[in-house]
Amino acid sequence: MNSSAIMAIFSALALGHSLFLAGHLWASVKKRPSSFFLALLLTALAVRILKSVLVILIPESPDIIPAVGLVGLMTIGPSLWFYIKSFKNVEYKATRLHLWHYVPALILIVLIPFFNEQQMFVAYCISVAHMFLYITRSADFVMRAFRNYGRTERKWLSLLLAAIFLIWTTFFAQLLIESFITYLSVTIVASITIYGLSLWAGKKTRLFTEPRRIYTEKASQEVLQVGNQIEHLLTQERIYTDSKLTVKTISERLSKPEYVVSQSVNAYFKQSFPELLNYYRIKHASSLIESNTYENLSIEGIAYESGYNSISAFYRAFKNLKGVTPAQFKKT
Known part of the structure; x- marks a missing residue:
């Protein structure tokens, strides 16, 4: 078994890990609004990792696989933004207005089957820029509200933003260097990042449990x-x-x-x-x-x-x- 296949298997495990965490968070959506957006973020990352894994394992993969990856990429940014906004707000609600931020991803689902290779590249450029816009917006929100977070909360949000930005750099690298190595780097970075965040956050369960509410x-x-x-x-x-x-x-x-x-x-x-x-x-x-x-x-x-x-x-x-x-x- 060559090294590429080993990395693909490792990344597939990371993909399954992401989906497992997302499923766990989906179960607590009613208790904590931010869980919905974090689950959506993990699902979007899993979809994007899936694309890279399949490209590695199946070099002659059908065009639908890169298309699915683009949809996942376009979903990461808004999910991160809404997770950051809802992180400490127990009254935060997902409304129809939130759907507007996912319209680009929905448009891609409809139009991608009709794209040629050049149009796919343009769509990828737009998706990378779209993700960067939401990362910077999320980072700005955290910086302005930094003093309102506890020490553990600050560290978690800083690590999360750094991790998503690191993953974004691999997507950006694919714009500059289109090679097998860059595809492999996406799976390696994303997989290690997800495992690293899980190991750190697993010891901080308070971050993902329902905040103390007032009932009496x-x-x-x-x-x-x-x-x-x-x-x-x-x-x-x-x-x-x-x-x-x-x-x-x-x-x-x-x-x-x-x-x-x-x-x-x-x-x-x-x-x-x-x-x-x-x-x-x-x-x-x-x-x-x-x-x-x-x-x-x-x-x-x-x-x-x-x-x-x-x-x-x-x-x-x-x-x-x-x-x-x-x-x-x-x-x-």
């Missing part, structure tokens, strides 16, 4: 009370203008555990903490732009006054919530 009537009243207190701090004291504001800051201010503050934000406002901050900060920024008192204040100045220490983060949040840039909003 007394505790539910506490959530309502803490939610009211947080709302007061946001609306009356405008604590969102503090660029260093975190869940820990509020928990210390209210003398409440961090998990109570986090649960109260999710249950009371129906938003994650970063989403809540962006909402109030952009609302405040909009009022400053509309006010004649601050008409001489620059866009950058408005960003800092609203609690942002990054202009790019301010522009991105403003565009997401208002649909226009701060400059366009000011003109209107």
Whole structure:
């Protein structure tokens, strides 16, 4: 048995391992929303690994195999993004709007049978760029919310992002060097990465179990009370203008555990903490732009006054919530 066949078998085992983990996570979808997207991410990786394994074992494989690999590749990015967003938000729900992010993959399923070799290459280039876009978006989200995660959570998300980026580099390498070695590198890197993540995360079961929820009537009243207190701090004291504001800051201010503050934000406002901050900060920024008192204040100045220490983060949040840039909003 040659080395290529051995690597293909090893990768096939990694593929089965991915599907096993995905199946385990599917069973806990109702308990933890992020499990759905992590299972989808693992399934997409498994599909992409399957393509490389079959190409190695069956050099004259039919065109449908690379096509399936492209669909898996196009699914990895959105699944990673939604997993990152739902990671600490127990109220996060998968809606029909999420499907729009998977439309490119669905389009590929329909059109790929009609693609020639050149069109397949173009589709592969688009898929690699598509995945990179979601990786950078996910990394940016984690960086902005980094202080809101615990030590283990930070390490897990950092390892996951690094692993997916490493896998992406092998896909990118295939654009530059189309050879058997690059196909083999995809299976090797993806397989080792998945096994490595599994070994590390297997000892941190708390990352994949249901967060502590509040069931008693007394505790539910506490959530309502803490939610009211947080709302007061946001609306009356405008604590969102503090660029260093975190869940820990509020928990210390209210003398409440961090998990109570986090649960109260999710249950009371129906938003994650970063989403809540962006909402109030952009609302405040909009009022400053509309006010004649601050008409001489620059866009950058408005960003800092609203609690942002990054202009790019301010522009991105403003565009997401208002649909226009701060400059366009000011003109209107």
